Amino acid sequence: MTWYKRTESGIQTSIRRDVPAGLWIKCEGCAEIFHRTQWRERAYTCPHCGYHQQIGSEEYFELLFDEDSGEEFNGHLRPVDRLGFVDRKPYTQRLLEAQRETGLMEAVRTAVGLIHGRAAIVACMDFAFIGGSMGSVVGEKIARAIDRARQEGLPLIIISQSGGARMMESALSLMQMAKTSAKLAELAEARVPYFSVLTHPTTGGVTASYAMLGDVNIAEPGALIGFAGPRVIKQTIGSELPKGFQRAEFLLEHGFVDMVVHRTQLKATLAHLIDLFLG
Amino acid sequence: MNYLDFERPIAELEEKIREMRLLAESTGSDLTAEIDRLERRVQELRERTYRNLTRWQRVQLARHPDRPYTLDYIHLMTTGFVELHGDRCFADDPAIVGGLAKFNGRTVLVVGHQKGRDVKSRQYRRFGMPNPEGYRKALRLMKLAAKFNKPIISFLDTPGAYPGLEAEERGQAEAIARNLLEMSRLPVPIVVCVIGEGGSGGALGIGVGDRILMQENAWYSVISPESCSAILWRSWDYKEQAAEALKLTAQDLFELGIVDRIVAEPLGGAHRNPQEAARLLAEAIEEALTELLPKDPETLIRERREKYSRMGAWIETYL
Numbered sequence A: 001m002t003w004y005k006r007t008e009s010g011i012q013t014s015i016r017r018d019v020p021a022g023l024w025i026k027c028e029g030c031a032e033i034f035h036r037t038q039w040r041e042r043a044y045t046c047p048h049c050g051y052h053q054q055i056g057s058e059e060y061f062e063l064l065f066d067e068d069s070g071e072e073f074n075g076h077l078r079p080v081d082r083l084g085f086v087d088r089k090p091y092t093q094r095l096l097e098a099q100r101e102t103g104l105m106e107a108v109r110t111a112v113g114l115i116h117g118r119a120a121i122v123a124c125m126d127f128a129f130i131g132g133s134m135g136s137v138v139g140e141k142i143a144r145a146i147d148r149a150r151q152e153g154l155p156l157i158i159i160s161q162s163g164g165a166r167m168m169e170s171a172l173s174l175m176q177m178a179k180t181s182a183k184l185a186e187l188a189e190a191r192v193p194y195f196s197v198l199t200h201p202t203t204g205g206v207t208a209s210y211a212m213l214g215d216v217n218i219a220e221p222g223a224l225i226g227f228a229g230p231r232v233i234k235q236t237i238g239s240e241l242p243k244g245f246q247r248a249e250f251l252l253e254h255g256f257v258d259m260v261v262h263r264t265q266l267k268a269t270l271a272h273l274i275d276l277f278l279g
Numbered sequence B: 001m002n003y004l005d006f007e008r009p010i011a012e013l014e015e016k017i018r019e020m021r022l023l024a025e026s027t028g029s030d031l032t033a034e035i036d037r038l039e040r041r042v043q044e045l046r047e048r049t050y051r052n053l054t055r056w057q058r059v060q061l062a063r064h065p066d067r068p069y070t071l072d073y074i075h076l077m078t079t080g081f082v083e084l085h086g087d088r089c090f091a092d093d094p095a096i097v098g099g100l101a102k103f104n105g106r107t108v109l110v111v112g113h114q115k116g117r118d119v120k121s122r123q124y125r126r127f128g129m130p131n132p133e134g135y136r137k138a139l140r141l142m143k144l145a146a147k148f149n150k151p152i153i154s155f156l157d158t159p160g161a162y163p164g165l166e167a168e169e170r171g172q173a174e175a176i177a178r179n180l181l182e183m184s185r186l187p188v189p190i191v192v193c194v195i196g197e198g199g200s201g202g203a204l205g206i207g208v209g210d211r212i213l214m215q216e217n218a219w220y221s222v223i224s225p226e227s228c229s230a231i232l233w234r235s236w237d238y239k240e241q242a243a244e245a246l247k248l249t250a251q252d253l254f255e256l257g258i259v260d261r262i263v264a265e266p267l268g269g270a271h272r273n274p275q276e277a278a279r280l281l282a283e284a285i286e287e288a289l290t291e292l293l294p295k296d297p298e299t300l301i302r303e304r305r306e307k308y309s310r311m312g313a314w315i316e317t318y319l
Ligand SMILES: [Zn+2]
Pocket: A027, A028, A029, A030, A031, A032, A046, A047, A048, A049, A050, A051
């Protein structure tokens, strides 16, 4: 059972899983133990406490796309160290390590496929790749996914999980915020719907660009979503943060997401929204 | 005048010259030759120092407490400024100012981050760190400019958007994101001037435009050198190295294709001669407007979109 069909050369499907290996899974939320099959059937959420395990693009594509319907595109875009950035280790080394550890080439993958029979473009970020940070390749792949959605008139879904813009590409990363937002303005003018799915965690420059700009913003339960990170805010105000601060439910209450959707309902919700917008 | 650590030798010589002038005055003795000699020496020292600044030293100049801020430039280069307040939703944010003014005879909309000069006004202006209502006020004003077909001049000078509890409650991320989207399609020319600190998304939030000008001692980056040091080096002590790594100067950004023009400052920084700094900046703004004003809105927007489309560095490999 696979979500994809292999047509474009140069696209390699990732072999890695961020999700824990083994037959028996211990929930990170409530420490309950259950069988992997049960867990996968529940879209990697805990059957006891509802905890949403962080998952990557491979799992999301599998979750959303009908069998054999998905096709990745622009997998040939690769990061490059334009600044010659070195901190404790060179950026080139960080990239190689991330690529080796995750089996991914960058922190986002883009694909076209069917969601309960409805064609859509899906871009999905991978937190496992340098904290899901947005550098030039992430910005460019998102931009091209938006272009394709506009050209083909297909609804766009972006699943975000990111610590923000990538430091090692400095101002080039920062400008991806402007690039992707400008592309979304074009998509809006073409009246093609965009559904933003915010997962744990989505912060910084990704929240402050495409993740907040959906026609419908959908958050996963308990996801941390914000601009500044909680640690920085705690430093600023000099006291503890209120319980539930910057969580999905908090954003719903303050009017910045339209709905909080359990992952097991994500595919059905998106399919329904596509019907409502395009029907 | 406030001096930075690396300016100490210059400060000492300047002080010596002052003392000699006082001495000559009070004793009536002729020290002209000696004073001239020292003047030449200090000028050589200034040239040597300011022509070879490290990236961190430029960050320090960008943060110089005497550096001209947005309202200084507005007053130095425009007339008849009328400040407009409030986002019409929640509040007026003093960390962003804006309004209408005359620039070289035509009405323009000016907007920019605003820092305070003394303890009280620094707090009032929140050190130039906007809340969401600041970004929303800026957008309201820019839409006003679009409605009445006035070009926009935006001044960037912020350490970043304010990382506060209420800022998050009121949607800091949404406010910035909305501005990025809307600024990309405003049907009037937008000239952006980075005049001090270009602190990440907080700066970019009013920084999308057709021409990006940057003063030679300003910095612009995805993160401040201090925070970068704290995260990547896990210590606050590597800010100099972080500044180097981040390639955050006007020259760097020009080479990266993000900044269109580097605007010269008086030797030693804009604060040494604010009038001259404003004249140089106004000249660059005027040239940009002269190029942009004849363009019809469709061309303007298309070219702006293409400009941002090109930004970034990647490779395309078919294996
Ligand atoms: Zn659980």
